[in-house]
Amino acid sequence: MEPSCCWHKEQIGPEECPFIRDANADLLLNRKNRVLQYCLECPRFMEDVRRLRKDPDSLAEILPYLMEDLQELRIRNRLLNGQVEVRNREIKFLHEVSLVLQTSMDVDEVIAMALTAVTAGEGFGLNRAILLLVDKERQNLKGHFAVGPRRREDAARIWKELEEKNHSLRELAQTFFEMKMSAEKARFQDLLEKLSVPLSRSNHLFVRTLNEQKSSHVQDLYMEPDIDPGQVEALEVHEMILVPLISRNRRIGLLMADNIINGQPITTDDLHSLETFALPVSFAIERAALYERLQEELTKLTDANRRLKEQQEIILRMEKMALVGKITSNIAHSIRNPLTIIGGFARTLIKNTPPDDSKRHYIESIIGEAKRLEEVLQEVLNYSESLHPTFDLWDVNQLITGVYVALQDDFERNGMECRLDLDSTLPPVRLDYKKMTYCLRSIINNSLEAMPRGGTLEIRTLRSDDELLILLSDSGPGMGPETIKGITSPFFSTKDIGSGLGLSLCARILEGHGAGFTIRSTEGRGSTFQISLKLSMEEEQHGPLAGSGR
Amino acid sequence: MARLLVVDDEREIRRLYADELEDQGYEVETAGTGAEAAQLLENREFDLVVLDIQMRGESGLQILQNIIQERKEMPVILCTAFGSYKEDFSSWLADAYVVKSSDLTELKQEIRRLLEKRK
DSSP: OOOSSSTTOSSOOTTTOSSOOGGGGGGGGOHHHHHHHTGGGOHHHHHHHHHHHTSTTOGGGGHHHHHHHHHHHHHHHHHHHHHHHHHHHHHHHHHHHHHHHHHOOOHHHHHHHHHHHHHSTTTTOOSEEEEEEEETTTTEEEEEEEESOSSHHHHHHHHHHHHHHOOOHHHHHHHIIIIIHHHHHHHTHHHHHHHOEETTOTTSHHHHHHHHTOOEEESOGGGOTTSOHHHHHHHTOSOEEEEEEEETTEEEEEEEEEOTTTOOOOOHHHHHHHHHHHHHHHHHHHHHHHHHHHHHHHHHHHHHHHHHHHHHHHHHHHHHHHHHHHHHHHHHHHHHHHHHHHHHHHHHHHHTSOTTOTTHHHHHHHHHHHHHHHHHHHHHHHHHHHTSOSEEEEOHHHHHHHHHHHTHHHHHHHTEEEEEEEOTTOOOEEEEHHHHHHHHHHHHHHHHHHOTTOEEEEEEEEEETTEEEEEEEEOSOOOOHHHHHHHTSTTOOSSSSSOSHHHHHHHHHHHHTTOEEEEEEOTTSOEEEEEEEEOOHHHHHHTTTSOSOO | OOEEEEEOSOHHHHHHHHHHHHHTTOEEEEESSHHHHHHHHHHSOOSEEEEESEETTEEHHHHHHHHHHHOTTSOEEEEESSGGGGGOGGGGGSSEEEEOOSOTHHHHHHHHHHHHHHO
């Protein structure tokens, strides 16, 4: 049989095969490759095969079997290649995402990356992603963040924007984090608020999914009984997947995704991919949150340390000043007495000296010079007192801690347990620290004496509107109204020991400070002493972090 | 005639005060220590005490506390060599403070004021 085409030739010319182009001209010289690539699909070759099959001895009869099988294998091969390519892209994408997740210590950045990854075409390509986070303090699963178009009009705009910019995933997340995060949060605020659920509602779809640590694929939210109708309405979508975020068995949150805009069905593959993705996201969120807390604690500690140092310096300076003051005072005291005597007797003397007595001039001179010396002395003393003013801006907590430390032996001796509960955010208050210290000691002493067989004393500081409150509560026997009334008037005491002057003096000191002093007590139930100090504008400006005293 | 007690550890000061106050028409007794003062107070009635805040070996404030504890109505004037009375709040219990000076005008005024107040 004469072949109708060129398939039997080892080499052919370019005019012999209509399929071979210049680009693969090497096939003209390679028969094997030429046959496999072109001849098998060439109608003239097929015609020759048909003709050959008429010859009963020809092997050509089995050729169609082989060709058919080859075609099938080729198709499957192409399919697999396609899948491999997709998986490759996915791995590359996951690698890129996980790099960001691993290196970021910022919760918001992690979240921006994760949600961008879920919604980016390059990533999972879902339309919208919503993140709920566990708020441990409020025992709430709280709507935290969402990414994606809110409405169809939004979608067109956002997708067009993305297409034009052609950013990599990392760039996308970065831009999003830096420029749009807060705006996006505000955009979804109402939805996020509606989606929050108390963790106690264990039957609720969200909480249940989180607690069971198993993702769920809801085909129709409108038919789902365990979700609030208001939430379904807000979500405006039928199909949705929910993936719990768990890190070392701790519940971090819930990742939800849907195709709200294009309505494309969500595949099992989508769900599986998202599940795989949820793991690093959970870790990253938890780690970043921990890091943030660590940073906060570190800042607090650094700050406390700085304040401590400042205080130490102040104390050191004050100690030095106090020493200077003490020396000056001692000198003054030893000069003052003789001066008083000299000047005093001179004055006595002059009274009995007649006006025309020649000694009078000398006595007047003694009186005048003694007076001058006294004035100099007074100046020196005033100066040494001004070196360490006691009326200044002071940190009330520090004052209390100081008193507490000084009285620790007494607490132990009396078997009294003293607890401090101090609000560290209080601003400093203008007061006389020595007088205030005296007041606190008086009140504590009163409690100590009222509880000879031990008990508890709790000292609290807190802020209430424009007042700073110091509350001292003891577990003593308490007092009746008459006793309370009397206790703040001078010389009153129900105690056998102690003068009973302490609290009346306290009331006077606090009155001088323009501070309130109230005692609440029930017999048999202990007493609470409350000191309320007014905060002024000046103190507000200092803020909680300002140092005390200067 | 009002009877005053002057407590000061400095003999010449006691003499000066006694001379000057007697000159004003008061009956004056003096004590150099807290113990002496306590003894005098126990044996006789006084209308007012003039007390030095800083004395050798003991604190005027302690004496003040003892006096007040037992005789709540009796006025006490604290004499100080300097402003340090502010440092101890027990001193706040005194009825008046006078800075020690060779010029006794202020002391005399305070004595007059307190005695008149008592009447």
